[in-house]
Amino acid sequence: MKILKIIQIIAIILVLIALPLAFGYYQGTKTQEAKPDNSVASPMAGVAIGGPYTLIDQDGQVRTDEDFKGEYKLIYFGFSYCPAICPTELQKMTAVMAQLTPELAAQIQPIFISVDPERDTPESLKGYMILFHERFIGLTGTSEQIDAVKKAYRVYSRKVQDETMSDYTVDHSSYIYFMGPDDQLLGMYRIKDTPMDITKDIMGLMKD
Numbered sequence: 001m002k003i004l005k006i007i008q009i010i011a012i013i014l015v016l017i018a019l020p021l022a023f024g025y026y027q028g029t030k031t032q033e034a035k036p037d038n039s040v041a042s043p044m045a046g047v048a049i050g051g052p053y054t055l056i057d058q059d060g061q062v063r064t065d066e067d068f069k070g071e072y073k074l075i076y077f078g079f080s081y082c083p084a085i086c087p088t089e090l091q092k093m094t095a096v097m098a099q100l101t102p103e104l105a106a107q108i109q110p111i112f113i114s115v116d117p118e119r120d121t122p123e124s125l126k127g128y129m130i131l132f133h134e135r136f137i138g139l140t141g142t143s144e145q146i147d148a149v150k151k152a153y154r155v156y157s158r159k160v161q162d163e164t165m166s167d168y169t170v171d172h173s174s175y176i177y178f179m180g181p182d183d184q185l186l187g188m189y190r191i192k193d194t195p196m197d198i199t200k201d202i203m204g205l206m207k208d
């Protein structure tokens, strides 16, 4: 248990270090322009994140990225067995949806994508998603389908088996992606961003 905790903490730290570096690289390939914009999202805007996918929702329906074209999306990758971070972040997305005006919230589809398709069946996601915003769509799929969508969104996740535990856990990166109607990345929010930070940022981004 202790070893698992340490591994988890190290993995989270590594992800926190590695992801900004990775994004810094992509950002660095573009010409730097001075922007007075202090939005949480601005350093990430325009990064090539996302792409086509085919998955299954909590009602067993096939869903693709095409189903959400024309809508804004808040997307989070995680797993329903996650003890702390995933529920906190999904709760945060729920709070953001509640803080936005109903007009803005209506234009946003909150989506949870499982990085643990082995245990996150549509049936188990059905029970999980009702803990959060009523419009949440939970997506899972075959491991190949999940690998493809993870790659498109540059999501890191890895199964971790500890010999003292009968079950495994999953280390994963934790970002809330805010995607525009044409699937362009508008913002990426971190664990430290509060619902109010995110709400304000989204309000600014949807105004334009």
Ligand code: NI
Pocket: 078, 079, 082, 083, 084, 085, 086, 087, 172
């Ligand atoms: Ni998690």
